[in-house]
Amino acid sequence: xxxxxxxxxxxxxxxxxxxxxxxxxxxxxxxxxxxxxxxxxxxxxxxxxxxxxxxxxxxxxxxxxxxxxxxxxxxxxxxxxxxxxxxxxxxxxxxxxxxxxxxxxxxxxxxxxxxxxxxxxxxxxxxxxxxxxxxxxxxxxxxxxxxxxxxxxxxxxxxxxxxxxxxxxxxxxxxxxxxxxxxxxxxxxxxxxxxxxxxxxxxxxxxxxxxxxxxxxxxxxxxxxxxxxxxxxxxxxxxxxxxxxxxxxxxxxxxxxxxxxxxxxxxxxxxxxxxxxxxxxxxxxxxxxxxxxxxxxxxxxxxxxxxxxxxxxxxxxxxxxxxxxxxxxxxxxxxxxxxxxxxxxxxxxxxxxxxxxxxxxxxxxxxxxxxxxxxxxxxxxxxxxxxxxxxxxxxxxxxxxxxxxxxxxxxxxx
Numbered sequence: 001x002x003x004x005x006x007x008x009x010x011x012x013x014x015x016x017x018x019x020x021x022x023x024x025x026x027x028x029x030x031x032x033x034x035x036x037x038x039x040x041x042x043x044x045x046x047x048x049x050x051x052x053x054x055x056x057x058x059x060x061x062x063x064x065x066x067x068x069x070x071x072x073x074x075x076x077x078x079x080x081x082x083x084x085x086x087x088x089x090x091x092x093x094x095x096x097x098x099x100x101x102x103x104x105x106x107x108x109x110x111x112x113x114x115x116x117x118x119x120x121x122x123x124x125x126x127x128x129x130x131x132x133x134x135x136x137x138x139x140x141x142x143x144x145x146x147x148x149x150x151x152x153x154x155x156x157x158x159x160x161x162x163x164x165x166x167x168x169x170x171x172x173x174x175x176x177x178x179x180x181x182x183x184x185x186x187x188x189x190x191x192x193x194x195x196x197x198x199x200x201x202x203x204x205x206x207x208x209x210x211x212x213x214x215x216x217x218x219x220x221x222x223x224x225x226x227x228x229x230x231x232x233x234x235x236x237x238x239x240x241x242x243x244x245x246x247x248x249x250x251x252x253x254x255x256x257x258x259x260x261x262x263x264x265x266x267x268x269x270x271x272x273x274x275x276x277x278x279x280x281x282x283x284x285x286x287x288x289x290x291x292x293x294x295x296x297x298x299x300x301x302x303x304x305x306x307x308x309x310x311x312x313x314x315x316x317x318x319x320x321x322x323x324x325x326x327x328x329x330x331x332x333x334x335x336x337x338x339x340x341x342x343x344x345x346x347x348x349x350x351x352x353x354x355x356x357x358x359x360x361x362x363x364x365x366x367x368x369x370x371x372x373x374x375x376x377x378x379x380x381x382x383x384x385x386x387x388x389x390x391x392x393x394x395x396x397x398x399x400x401x402x403x404x405x406x407x408x409x410x411x412x413x414x
Contacts, residue, residue: 035394037106043099105393110135112399129387171211176328243299257288371398
């Protein structure tokens with residue numbers, strides 16, 4: 001922002017003097033005075049590019065080779081004159097030309113009994129009501145004691161639910177850990193117990209009993225499957241052994257058929273064997289060898305079946321461990337998330353069970369009281385602050401909730 005006499009004029013990101021007069025009260029409409037948190041564009045002789053400087057908490061802007069220059073409470077013209085004097089005194093320039101422009105207002109701070117206290121960017125025309133809307137607190141005016149009690153009951157129910165969910169999830173983590181460790185009993189370590197915010201509020205023994213029942217059921221299922229695989233593998237291995245014995249017998253038959261064929265060929269060579277006899281010997285030899293090949297093939301298939309059964313068994317065990325590890329990690333993340341929810345609900349509940357809001361539960365309705373703090377807070381009397389009060393950059397608005405006694409007034413005769 002720029003404001004001075006003569007050829008100089010007021011400019012804040014395109015706002016004219018008429019625009020600025022709408023956002024300040026009559027007491028300070030004549031000239032804007034800088035506050036901590038305002039951001040200025042600073043330029044002077046010898047400085048190549050404009051520098052953006054924020055006024056610090058001490059009301060000073062830092063200038064290279066000059067140091068801190070107090071500008072809070074000054075107009076832009078006064079701040080320029082102050083900077084020029086300080087630069088001359090530092091010996092940097094004899095006649096420096098200083099230019100200041102306000103590029104960003106100091107934020108408005110909203111604190112106290114609002115939903116989202118914090119810092120909010122100042123906008124022209126900002127009022128107490130608009131600041132409350134930004135902080136989520138404008139809906140508190142006129143809230144009833146019934147609504148407060150209902151909210152507290154809801155929070156109490158939610159915190160119990162969150163605590164129970166944490167306890168059951170922790171029990172699941174212990175069960176998955178038992179699977180990974182090969183244990184047949186679920187045990188809740190002190191580290192896991194510490195994750196439960198309110199152990200006394202849940203029936204841990206019942207939760208752990210159910211967790212152990214699930215582990216036992218899963219173990220029984222695994223044992224049954226392992227038994228089926230073991231029987232299947234033993235049966236096939238027995239068949240492989242029998243195939244081996246039959247192959248050995250068949251090999252003897254093959255050898256005998258080969259001898260018979262050799263003798264038949266020798267007899268035919270000497271003219272003592274007919275072609276029919278030789279053909280019969282050759283057929284017996286071929287049948288014996290074919291049968292040996294069939295038995296060998298059957299033994300290979302049986303061996304492959306054993307390998308497949310063992311692979312399935314190993315895959316099942318590996319999958320169960322992998323699933324247990326995956327579920328364990330997911331539940332660890334879930335416990336962290338539930339713990340955050342629990343803490344958040346606890347904080348909300350604390351607002352309703354202590355301090356000013358707790359006192360409101362004994363009142364019929366809720367009223368809002370405003371306190372304005374900051375370097376220009378005295379421009380408005382405390383009792384005159386209302387929703388329509390205009391705020392200025394750097395203001396801090398503190399909101400308090402107060403109960404009102406709406407009991408009927410009983411008329412008395414004078």
